[in-house]
Amino acid sequence: MPVNIGLIGLGMIGRDHLQRFSTVINNARVTAVCDINSGVADTLAKQYQATAYYDAIEMIHSESVDAIFICSVGPVHKEQILAAIKVGKPIFCEKPLTPTAEESKAIIDAETAYGKRLLQLGFMRRFDPGYIELKKSIDAGELGDILLMHCAHRNPSVPESYTLEMAINDSATHEIDIIRYLLNENIVSVRVDIPRKKTSRALPHLQDPLMVIFETESGVRIDDELFVNCNYGYDIQCEVIGENAIASLTEQALTVKRSVSGAGYPIAKTCMERFATAYDREVQNFIDNISSGREMSGPSCWDGYVVALVCDAGLASLQDGLKHEVTVPPRPALYR
Template sequence: MLQVGVIGTGMIGQDHIRRMTSVLAGVRVTAVADVDPAVAFRTGERIGATVFATGEELIASSGVDAVVVCSWGPTHEQYVLAAIAAGKPVFCEKPLATTQEACLRILEAEAAHGSRLVQVGYMRRYDASYRALKSVLGTGQIGAPLMMHCAHRNASVPGFYEKEMAITDTAVHEIDMVRWMFDDEITAVRVLTPRRSSLGGDLQDPLMLLFELSSGVLVDVETSVNIRYGYDIRGEIVGEEGTAALGSLSPVHVRRAGLSADPVPADWRERFLAAYDVEFQEWIDALRSGGRPVGPSAWDGYAAAVVSDAGVLALRSGERVPVVLAERPKLYGMEVAA
């Protein structure tokens, strides 16, 4: 039984605790920590887990085999580095860290350790629709890929959401997905600003991002974060001999009152619920069988941060911005294919 400690018991932390305690197999949440001691105490009491005052104390506990980091983004670096220093596998919700420099420090620490310990929470790689799309691409049945069209639409976003977050918090999922889908790196970014939606307040919403890949494939990503009708994720690859796209938004098709419709998910939790379950079960199984994670790596987290930063610069400047990555440590190989 894998004994897991969770740092950060807010919304996403609570959701992961729920799945590890009531949905998944081979795992037990034995420890929790949170910046709000009262929240941590209530969570620990409810699930029978030890409550620690700090994340570092949780990581050092002999009752914790692996760590899940769900705390505020700026704290991710300190907890991931502490887990590496302790030699314990760590699943870190995105972002890996909030700056490129912090991501590089994590890469250096893990490379010095000599084997992979870190996995980053990019769950789209575990979604059945995206996996099916990648499988079709891999068979060659639509020929060589030329372009991909993507859309990432939210019904609304919270008041603290800022315009750069359309790239760093929203489109970052497409950034990781694209690298994984095509086993390739993004080499340049442009950001276009269409007519502003009256529903977005002070935000520049929507945005259109254009990614250039080293192979020559072009990927456009629309982000619309106040579109009201629901949470709508789309993706279509254009190949030399055909196209392949993500399937229906809903597993059920409704006909009533003279209308025929596919219900649209309300939010990301509804759309990617199964993907999160698969993501964590595969992480648990990998640790129990081989002792190391095999999903999105620290290199993937670093690459996503660099592309995100290039996207923010492109948004501010209106120019095409090249993506410049550091030399990839040998530990990671071609991690985009993992």
């Protein structure tokens, strides 16, 4: 039987996932959609032959919904996740788990008390072919001892609603998780450097670009360029510097065009375009776990909590420019 999905949040990423369930994902269907904008909920419910809800908690308790798919804004994640855990329904939650580590800890406590992993967190880069190949090279020892990493997170532009804090909580959060995934160790310190110059395309309230410096338990130093008004495209870079070799992501282009003016390839404009395969794979993983009766796999509440700890330190550094330490408590047995 197909898994009946209740999807909360019908913004850009919510609509992208609706289309994914309709055209790509096997053994699942969206039977309910929820948004505080009733007009949007009604329109998309009609388009996808689903039931419209305007209250997330009501939808979570619906007997016609088997699993909860959260694409709402971060500040409401805690309430929605705790409600789904209480009724024992599997949950997929887009990042961030919550805006603060304190809120994430409450979710850890609730899931631990339930006694079983119910949640998969939407750190889609772990399902990206390029990052998977990078991890294979590192784990196989092909690069030797890892010394440095260079990362870049570039958007063509961001809306006026994008704040300086979102550069940490919404953009750098992906690099924070992928660093832990690639290196199998935690980040122990963060420093945010604010350059003297900023792009003329940045709105007055926004410093852009930023540079974030991370250090891991073993002493690997990582620099992460956050440039969210780069103009030319959505460009994600990662280069791992080992003692014996260097490995990096490719440009992820499917085609190269040659002409009298030279050779070139298209650059993605959005995260949905760049990480389409990763999004497909992470959602199918979520459904496959439910269908097979397996405990949830993929990025967990614990991963979201640890990333939130690093983000909290990054936000503190954003205020004072100093290096802030990150202390990660012992991992609960449920997440080992």
